[in-house]
């Protein structure tokens with residue numbers, strides 16, 4: 028009987044948290060931070076939904092409404108969704124999935140969190156001093172010339188936060204390349220690792236383009252003339268090109284990690300190997316690469332030539348191929364599996380359904396003619412919320428429940444978990460499905476008043492949003508509850524494969540006492556028992572410690 | 573070598589080779605990020621040069637090709653001394669390392685001084701875009717775009733040079749204090765990668781801006 032090494036949570040001082048180099052603690056710092064931003068952005072969304080209950084603009088002025096959707100978009104995109112799975116779950120799980128003691132650059136990892144905080148402070152400063160009314164897209168010339176709000180400080184906040192995601196991406200890429208345990212070949216990597224690698228590629232190559240674009244816009248605002256300024260021959264559409272060159276790939280920063288999490292959940296809770304491992308892994312890379320050549324589909328009506336419109340339309344259609352491969356393979360994995368409907372699985376199944384709807388409606392928008400009809404309507408709003416909220420947030424919640432015992436050493440209450448997953452699913456659909464109809468009927472986005480015939484659908488949507496709010500509040504409460512009263516979790520409560528489950532819960536600071544050796548493919552669930560296949564004693568057995 | 577390998581090896585790595593290759597890969601990825609960062613400006617240049625080429629040719633004549641050539645020579649020399657500095661650190665030649673890092677910093681600072689004089693000259697010639705801009709020739713409005721891009725791109729590049737100079741000085745002090753020894757040569761090697769990158773960016777900037785008007 029050996030003495031257990033100390034859990035990573037053992038030290039309690041504030042200093043031990045703020046100066047930590049431990050990837051697990053940094054993941055938790057990120058989690059606490061993004062919860063704050065999620066809460067603020069949700070309040071903005073709630074105010075918008077309340078305003079939209081009546082056709083008249085009676086709760087807030089149109090100007091305030093503009094600021095509300097800007098703050099909602101900016102915070103949700105850059106301060107919640109982008110760091111959500113990568114910086115929280117990725118930081119926590121990725122090194123353990125690789126059998127590593129930490130990421131390649133632990134100090135840079137901590138620095139990325141401080142940079143993120145600095146960006147967040149700038150964004151909140153802009154919010155407190157009156158907000159920004161440009162929308163999260165910062166389109167010129169409104170942002171560079173006409174807006175009277177705090178555009179520069181908000182853009183600076185996004186600029187700064189971008190570097191935290193660049194550092195995270197670089198760290199993940201180097202970690203995956205250089206720190207895999209012996210025997211952990213590329214095609215033995217869990218699919219979450221593949222998807223985080225693809226995500227990192229986008230973070231590293233696309234984020235700097237956003238940074239320079241926002242910098243150029245801000246310089247133009249200060250200087251009075253600039254590169255997007257028609258007075259000196261500049262083209263405002265160039266801003267849109269550069270912005271979407273980042274922001275379309277950024278959409279995949281906001282979905283690829285979710286796909287990775289779902290691959291982990293589906294295999295574990297149907298006790299089966301993933302169907303077509305290589306295809307799912309390659310699909311992640313294909314989505315990342317194709318994501319760089321489809322940005323023009325945001326500009327079909329912005330005055331771009333019809334020929335580039337056609338090209339961007341075709342290329343956008345091609346993204347549906349790897350996406351569909353993933354959906355088919357998850358479904359095929361479920362086939363003949365022994366499925367158990369634990370909370371993480373409910374979220375994963377919800378993800379598949381909602382992502383499919385979001386993806387299919389994406390095809391409507393990628394079609395040139397249809398897009399002209401629904402551009403800038405609630406159809407677009409509904410589409411990307413199906414991907415980002417129905418997809419990414421569902422996956423994030425599923426992943427958080429799945430790894431919660433690993434992170435905290437406690438189980439969450441299962442019944443409350445299932446209830447919350449169900450409430451979220453119902454609330455989400457009630458919020459956003461009516462918006463497809465609204466958009467198709469011609470309701471434009473970003474208006475605080477509307478013709479009375481749209482009121483019915485807006486009321487449905489607001490009702491759904493209140494249910495959705497309960498669905499998010501409930502986990503927040505029982506997660507807190509579980510920290511003290513939750514059942515103590517074993518090292519591997521789900522009997523899952525994967526190196527992260529070979530550690531005690533919560534893991535010691537350096538994760539593994541001895542670097543594990545990997546001898547087989549991931550998801551080696553036995554076809555008959557559904558339990559992990561026995562292997563020849565090469566992998567470290569923590570239960571024997 | 574006065575520093576044992578095990579004090580150099582960070583706890584998350586198993587072997588020093590693993591650490592070195594991780595450090596190098598990290599820097600290359602960072603440089604890829606930098607390429608995309610400058611890429612936005614190069615994209616802007618490409619768009620507007622194709623949109624109004626004649627204005628760009630005419631505007632380019634107002635830049636001092638000789639000064640630009642000296643800039644280029646100074647930076648190329650600094651890359652050479654940087655490469656020698658890495659070698660000296662590897663071989664544990666302490667004073668030689670300090671000297672070469674110092675010379676690299678001086679070259680970098682020299683570049684900034686020359687460029688400062690160029691900026692000053694362009695300021696007096698009213699070539700800075702904005703209210704005081706004045707340009708003899710066809711299409712003075714659009715000529716501003718050339719100079720806007722010129723100031724933005726070379727300004728961003730000069731900022732990188734400035735960071736590089738500071739980096740060289742810090743490294744020289746660290747070598748002096750024996751915080752960097754032969755066992756820790758990687759720090760200098762990686763800083764070298766950054767420095768060479770900054771030079772390479774200039775190698776693209778020089779023809780695009782200074783030589784655009786040359787026959």
Ligand SMILES: [Cu+2]
Pocket residue numbers: 274275278321322324325
């Ligand atoms: Cu897009």
